[in-house]
Amino acid sequence: MRGMAYFCFLSATIYALAGMAMGIFMAASHDHSLLTVHAHLNLVGWVSMAIYGLFYHGVPTVAATRLARTHVAVATTGLWIFIPGIALAVLDITEGPAILGSLLTILGMLLFTVRVATARLKPA
Ligand code: HEM
Ligand code: HEM
Structure with missing residues (x-):
């Protein structure tokens, strides 16, 4: 199990690759x-x-909580x-x-808000 952060980062980079490819296609066409x-x-x-x-x-x-998994799902x-819906x-x-x-x-953002609001963060 590589965890939630890995899943988020890997998906983010895939969306970036797709978004940039689309940008290049828009510019070229x-x-x-x-x-x-x-x-x-x-x-x-x-x-x-x-x-x-x-x-x-x-x-x-x-990251290991059910609320975090639900949020990311x-x-x-x-x-x-x-995204296809906008198209x-x-x-x-x-x-x-x-x-x-x-x-x-x-x-999803509301669930993230709850996850952030109820997290116990160590003071920096
Ligand atoms: C290889 C990378 C990229 C290319 C070639 C590219 C290309 C383009 C092109 C051709 C447009 C249309 C411009 C217009 O019609 O006014 C555009 C708009 C836009 N791009 Fe990208 N893009 C790239 C990466 C990104 C990234 C990484 C982001 C955000 C993190 C981004 C955010 C936007 C936004 C917000 C607009 C709309 C701007 C507006 O409202 O006028 N782009 N991009
Ligand atoms: C539920 C989520 C969202 C909805 C329903 C939504 C909806 C919209 C709509 C209706 C427009 C106008 C498009 C047009 O004039 O043709 C727009 C533009 C824009 N939105 Fe969003 N948005 C959402 C989330 C976000 C988020 C999270 C960001 C940034 C982090 C963002 C950044 C922008 C930008 C930069 C534009 C201007 C570029 C464009 O026309 O696409 N939006 N959005």
């Missing part, structure tokens, strides 16, 4: 119509997931629905997945 997909893949995927990883790395006792599921919404196909994905994404 001069087609920026899916800019919002690129922005949120990088910011909710790479940046937010890396911050979760940093927190769980810094507070390993909290909800955040990951949310992202995997949210479907921008392309005017359907808004359903973007709505569901965004609600799961904010639920």
